[in-house]
Amino acid sequence: MKHLVEIFRSSRKEEMYLYVEKANGLKDVPEILMKQFGEPESVMTLVLEPTRKLARVSTAEVLEGLERNGFFLQMPPTAAELLRREGSRE
Known part of the structure; x- marks a missing residue:
C-alpha cells in the first residue's frame, strides 16, 4: 500500500525528523512532542511503499509508526552510528 508522506525537520535537534501522512498533517502528533520538536520545517513529500529504501x-518501521500512532519520529543518530557512518566513508 502506498502512503503520501510529508517529512519535517526539527528546529531544535539536528537530524531529527517527523514523518506524517500528508493528508493528516501534524494533527495526530501529541502537543508535548511538538514542543520538544520545535518549529517543524517541511523538507520533503514522498510516496512511501514497503519496497522503497530510506537512508x-x-x-x-515508518509505516508501522504511521499506522499505529499517526506519525513516526526519526531520532538523531547515536555516537556509534556516527562512527560507523564515518568509517564507511574511508
Missing part, C-alpha cells in the same frame, strides 16, 4: 530508517 537511515527502515521503511517498515
Whole structure:
C-alpha cells in the first residue's frame, strides 16, 4: 500500500525528523512532542511503499509508526552510528 508522506525537520535537534501522512498533517502528533520538536520545517513529500529504501530508517518501521500512532519520529543518530557512518566513508 502506498502512503503520501510529508517529512519535517526539527528546529531544535539536528537530524531529527517527523514523518506524517500528508493528508493528516501534524494533527495526530501529541502537543508535548511538538514542543520538544520545535518549529517543524517541511523538507520533503514522498510516496512511501514497503519496497522503497530510506537512508537511515527502515521503511517498515515508518509505516508501522504511521499506522499505529499517526506519525513516526526519526531520532538523531547515536555516537556509534556516527562512527560507523564515518568509517564507511574511508
